[in-house]
Amino acid sequence: MNESLDLKFAALADPTRRAILARLAQGEASVSDLAAPFALSQPAISKHLRVLERAGLIEAGRSAQSRPRRLKREAIAEPARWLEALGGDWDAKFDRLAAHLAKRGSE
Amino acid sequence: MTTPVFTIQRRFAATIDRVFDAWADPAQMVAWSGPTGSQVTVLSGEIAPDATMHARQDGADGSVMYTLVRYLEITRPTRLVYDQSFADEAGNVTKAPFFDHWPHVLRTDVSLAEDGNGTRLTLSWTPVGATAEEEAQFASIMESMTGGWSGSFDKLDAFLAG
Numbered sequence: 171m172n173e174s175l176d177l178k179f180a181a182l183a184d185p186t187r188r189a190i191l192a193r194l195a196q197g198e199a200s201v202s203d204l205a206a207p208f209a210l211s212q213p214a215i216s217k218h219l220r221v222l223e224r225a226g227l228i229e230a231g232r233s234a235q236s237r238p239r240r241l242k243r244e245a246i247a248e249p250a251r252w253l254e255a256l257g258g259d260w261d262a263k264f265d266r267l268a269a270h271l272a273k274r275g276s277e
Numbered sequence: 278m279t280t281p282v283f284t285i286q287r288r289f290a291a292t293i294d295r296v297f298d299a300w301a302d303p304a305q306m307v308a309w310s311g312p313t314g315s316q317v318t319v320l321s322g323e324i325a326p327d328a329t330m331h332a333r334q335d336g337a338d339g340s341v342m343y344t345l346v347r348y349l350e351i352t353r354p355t356r357l358v359y360d361q362s363f364a365d366e367a368g369n370v371t372k373a374p375f376f377d378h379w380p381h382v383l384r385t386d387v388s389l390a391e392d393g394n395g396t397r398l399t400l401s402w403t404p405v406g407a408t409a410e411e412e413a414q415f416a417s418i419m420e421s422m423t424g425g426w427s428g429s430f431d432k433l434d435a436f437l438a439g
Contacts, residue, residue: 176417179417183421253421255336263310266309267296270309271291271295271299
């Protein structure tokens with residue numbers, strides 16, 4: 171596995187960071203916006219953001235003073251594709267199994 | 278390091294026999310088990326104890342992968358155990374494509390139990406005969422196999438593209 175993919179999987183292996191990504195999926199947000207729903211200090215959130223940035227999953231805007239963070243869409247799709255290629259996308263696989271069972275049940 | 282074990286549970290709104298058949302009937306198994314948009318074709322073998330099944334996966338992106346599954350236990354309608362590997366066209370076990378340290382063999386253990394008018398499925402995935410490095414790569418990716426993030430990012434992808 172290449173180093174960049176390794177960093178992405180490591181970054182995703184944390185529930186707080188996955189929640190931050192889910193929040194950013196709704197649009198860009200400042201560090202204080204991102205810290206608000208968590209019982210975490212701003213420095214703790216900043217640390218998570220640095221891990222996500224180093225993995226190339228998010229980026230910081232340069233225009234505004236608050237440097238709002240946003241998702242890098244293509245970068246996020248990459249580990250999902252590899253996980254699927256490995257057959258390790260069990261949640262998504264079970265969604266397909268459920269859809270298959272529902273379809274046969276109605277026949 | 279102890280061998281990492283991945284486990285996941287899901288309840289399906291179908292009888293235990295129907296859920297079992299979705300795993301044990303090759304015609305059904307190929308319909309849902311491959312990556313999204315892929316076409317799975319059984320090349321040889323069958324789903325039976327001590328049998329080996331060699332299959333080809335044609336990805337939506339034009340990629341071709343081969344898999345080899347060796348069935349160890351099939352107990353209708355409660356349990357299936359099999360070892361799965363990547364393979365070449367001739368059916369020899371190979372390393373995973375693009376991953377340098379992915380375990381060559383993963384034991385998949387599927388248990389089914391009746392749960393009201395549905396079925397509860399418990400699945401575990403355990404590396405077999407893997408090196409420490411392979412077990413470490415498996416453990417690092419394990420966290421990403423659950424939590425619904427891959428599926429939700431697919432939806433996210435569609436949302437952002439639209």
